Amino acid sequence: xxxxxxxxxxxxxxxxxxxxxxxxxxxxxxxxxxxxxxxxxxxxxxxxxxxxxxxxxxxxxxxxxxxxxxxxxxxxxxxxxxxxxxxxxxxxxxxxxxxxxxxxxxxxxxxxxxxxxxxxxxxxxxxxxxxxxxxxxxxxxxxxxxxxxxxxxxxxxxxxxxxxxxxxxxxxxxxxxxxxxxxxxxxxxxxxxxxxxxxxxxxxxxxxxxxxxxxxxxxxxxxxxxxxxxxxxxxxxxxxxxxxxxxxxxxxxxxxxxxxxxxxxxxxxxxxxxxxxxxxxxxxxxxxxxxxxxxxxxxxxxxxxxxxxxxxxxxxx
Amino acid sequence: xxxxxxxxxxxxxxxxxxxxxxxxxxxxxxxxxxxxxxxxxxxxxxxxxxxxxxxxxxxxxxxxxxxxxxxxxxxxxxxxxxxxxxxxxxxxxxxxxxxxxxxxxxxxxxxxxxxxxxxxxxxxxxxxxxxxxxxxxxxxxxxxxxxxxxxxxxxxxxxxxxxxxxxxxxxxxxxxxxxxxxxxxxxxxxxxxxxxxxxxxxxxxxxxxxxxxxxxxxxxxxxxxxxxxxxxxxxxxxxxxxxxxxxxxxxxxxxxxxxxxxxxxxxxxxxxxxxxxxxxxxxxxxxxxxxxxxxxxxxxxxxxxxxxxxxxxxxxxxxxxxxxxxxxxxxxxxxxxxxxxxxxxxxxxxxxxxxxxxxxxxxxxxxxxxxxxxxxxxxxxxxxxxxxxxxxxxxxxxxxxxxxxxxxxxxxxxxxxxxxxxxxxxxxxxxxxxxxxxxxxxxxx
Numbered sequence: 001x002x003x004x005x006x007x008x009x010x011x012x013x014x015x016x017x018x019x020x021x022x023x024x025x026x027x028x029x030x031x032x033x034x035x036x037x038x039x040x041x042x043x044x045x046x047x048x049x050x051x052x053x054x055x056x057x058x059x060x061x062x063x064x065x066x067x068x069x070x071x072x073x074x075x076x077x078x079x080x081x082x083x084x085x086x087x088x089x090x091x092x093x094x095x096x097x098x099x100x101x102x103x104x105x106x107x108x109x110x111x112x113x114x115x116x117x118x119x120x121x122x123x124x125x126x127x128x129x130x131x132x133x134x135x136x137x138x139x140x141x142x143x144x145x146x147x148x149x150x151x152x153x154x155x156x157x158x159x160x161x162x163x164x165x166x167x168x169x170x171x172x173x174x175x176x177x178x179x180x181x182x183x184x185x186x187x188x189x190x191x192x193x194x195x196x197x198x199x200x201x202x203x204x205x206x207x208x209x210x211x212x213x214x215x216x217x218x219x220x221x222x223x224x225x226x227x228x229x230x231x232x233x234x235x236x237x238x239x240x241x242x243x244x245x246x247x248x249x250x251x252x253x254x255x256x257x258x259x260x261x262x263x264x265x266x267x268x269x270x271x272x273x274x275x276x277x278x279x280x281x282x283x284x285x286x287x288x289x290x291x292x293x294x295x296x297x298x299x300x301x302x303x304x305x306x307x308x309x310x311x312x313x314x315x316x317x
Numbered sequence: 318x319x320x321x322x323x324x325x326x327x328x329x330x331x332x333x334x335x336x337x338x339x340x341x342x343x344x345x346x347x348x349x350x351x352x353x354x355x356x357x358x359x360x361x362x363x364x365x366x367x368x369x370x371x372x373x374x375x376x377x378x379x380x381x382x383x384x385x386x387x388x389x390x391x392x393x394x395x396x397x398x399x400x401x402x403x404x405x406x407x408x409x410x411x412x413x414x415x416x417x418x419x420x421x422x423x424x425x426x427x428x429x430x431x432x433x434x435x436x437x438x439x440x441x442x443x444x445x446x447x448x449x450x451x452x453x454x455x456x457x458x459x460x461x462x463x464x465x466x467x468x469x470x471x472x473x474x475x476x477x478x479x480x481x482x483x484x485x486x487x488x489x490x491x492x493x494x495x496x497x498x499x500x501x502x503x504x505x506x507x508x509x510x511x512x513x514x515x516x517x518x519x520x521x522x523x524x525x526x527x528x529x530x531x532x533x534x535x536x537x538x539x540x541x542x543x544x545x546x547x548x549x550x551x552x553x554x555x556x557x558x559x560x561x562x563x564x565x566x567x568x569x570x571x572x573x574x575x576x577x578x579x580x581x582x583x584x585x586x587x588x589x590x591x592x593x594x595x596x597x598x599x600x601x602x603x604x605x606x607x608x609x610x611x612x613x614x615x616x617x618x619x620x621x622x623x624x625x626x627x628x629x630x631x632x633x634x635x636x637x638x639x640x641x642x643x644x645x646x647x648x649x650x651x652x653x654x655x656x657x658x659x660x661x662x663x664x665x666x667x668x669x670x671x672x673x674x675x676x677x678x679x680x681x682x683x684x685x686x687x688x689x690x691x692x693x694x695x696x697x698x699x700x701x702x703x704x705x706x707x708x709x710x711x712x713x714x715x716x717x718x719x720x721x722x723x724x725x726x727x728x729x730x731x732x733x734x735x736x737x738x739x740x741x742x743x744x745x746x747x748x749x750x751x752x753x754x755x756x757x758x759x760x761x762x
Contacts, residue, residue: 174583176734282723
């Protein structure tokens with residue numbers, strides 16, 4: 001009897017909990033739960049999706065920011081693709097990708113491979129030091145690096161002159177040939193530590209027995225790196241590429257604070273051009289067209305990275 | 318007090334619906350009461366720098382004291398912020414009654430077109446502003462049917478701007494160079510300085526517009542005020558061409574200076590603002606820029622300011638310059654009393670008394686000082702005020718070339734580094750400006 005009561009009690013308590021769990025609104029049908037997405041969805045619609053649609057609509061009009069927008073169809077896009085400045089901006093952006101994506105990636109992997117072999121404490125110290133640039137706002141970095149490059153009082157040129165290399169003390173941010181690399185190097189410096197940290201976590205993920213097996217087989221460090229580490233890091237390479245490519249296409253703050261796109265458009269990128277068209281020339285339709293082209297470009301390049309990088313290791317990714 | 322408590326206590330009885338309705342009613346009545354208080358004057362200005370802001374605060378306080386019952390609701394916005402928000406705020410109906418507005422097609426022109434600004438011609442007549450400032454200064458605030466410089470006047474400015482020649486007395490004296498009186502002497506001085514190993518000009522072309530001001534200032538110093546019509550026509554979009562001998566000569570001269578080592582080394586990588594700081598620290602003998610740098614420049618007592626020396630044969634040379642953003646009345650001044658109050662406010666802001674307050678703070682007022690005014694002026698500002706007087710008397714205040722079309726600043730910015738580096742000829746530089754201008758004229762038709 002007592003057992004029966006106990007069972008009954010257990011049954012009852014179970015039934016009680018079950019009752020309450022069933023009462024949880026989240027146990028309803030998926031369809032009914034959609035309502036809980038509503039607040040987030042409303043925010044997303046108001047601040048992300050709405051503006052994207054608005055930009056798309058705006059790009060089909062001629063609008064000075066004040067009067068009624070005038071419908072021009074694909075006119076803004078036609079203008080854009082016959083505008084030599086836009087092609088200059090695209091070319092500059094492509095060149096900047098070397099500094100935003102390729103160099104940080106190569107440096108990041110190389111450093112990760114070196115740092116990985118260090119002792120725990122040294123590894124932590126180096127990881128922290130090299131990651132530091134990434135915690136700074138890029139706009140601030142732009143201002144500071146512009147001072148470093150200053151031909152009159154910047155330390156770079158003062159150093160060059162001090163060691164007798166005055167001939168190489170160039171006006172970096174005013175030189176047509178060197179201005180793009182000068183700005184790009186800052187992006188590389190900003191991203192390489194971040195890439196290294198991602199790759200270090202990637203290496204941690206790799207099964208150590210693979211390295212042991214390679215060692216037993218007598219593989220050199222170089223071979224181990226190219227045949228084991230690198231292929232197994234493809235998922236991380238993909239992540240790094242995605243992030244840095246997006247950063248390079250949306251690059252604005254660094255260039256705005258360092259050169260504003262100058263001299264003579266030598267560092268003009270689509271986003272700076274968008275700003276100039278919109279906020280300086282009141283051609284918001286044309287500016288919106290650049291934004292849309294930029295978004296499409298981001299999607300296409302990211303799709304290509306998704307499709308072609310790291311796809312043979314789907315399980316890992 | 319008691320009634321308030323009671324009304325709150327009955328709130329739950331009505332339920333949520335009633336609460337919302339009450340809140341709505343309260344908001345509405347608050348809105349109505351705010352709108353009904355005509356004595357609140359919403360004013361936007363662009364004086365966000367500490368020194369300038371203090372002057373505006375002082376002037377506002379004085380105006381309120383002179384108009385009991387009037388409260389000024391001041392909003393200070395930077396130039397860029399103002400550009401972005403003013404038009405939308407006024408068209409949305411919750412902007413200022415009085416505002417500073419940037420002259421030119423993109424701002425004042427666009428607002429006039431949309432009926433967002435009210436003409437101030439009646440107040441010009443009533444208060445005699447045309448006696449305080451010359452006609453060529455007031456013309457910068459005129460718009461009619463998309464035409465600049467003609468028709469009704471939509472504003473008036475409180476501060477003047479002149480582009481001239483800053484010089485470092487000590488460096489000139491050390492090099493044994495006297496202050497030039499003519500353009501020919503000026504050129505000879507530059508050669509002498511260069512021979513002595515002193516960079517004749519401080520320059521920075523990486524950002525801001527020192528090079529643009531230099532080219533414009535050299536060009537306009539060669540124009541006598543009696544021949545100003547051609548320049549006025551260009552600026553006000555009435556036609557003409559930038560492709561003139563004078564413009565090409567100025568571009569050529571500046572290119573020769575850039576290529577021939579007359580500029581501070583590394584100028585291509587130095588911003589205009591940094592160049593000014595280097596000049597203040599004693600680098601470079603001359604710098605061509607505007608009165609807006611007086612505040613910084615006064616930190617070096619060796620620095621003086623003068624007009625670009627005119628060539629022989631030019632008796633009333635023009636100087637690039639203008640006025641700051643104009644005070645204007647927006648369409649939100651719906652009633653005559655509000656409009657009149659706004660008129661009175663603007664009158665105060667361009668009065669001789671306000672001019673003295675600005676001068677005391679180190680800024681160049683657009684209105685001449687009263688004859689009996691005794692402001693404490695810095696030597697730089699004294700030179701500035703004298704120049705402003707002469708320019709207004711001679712009707713010789715020139716123009717910023719970039720005002721001539723909405724895209725001109727971008728065109729000049731794109732081409733100036735190419736000119737200075739010798740990548741394009743002076744003719745190609747002037748051609749690019751003219752191409753921009755002709756395209757603008759064609760678009761306007």
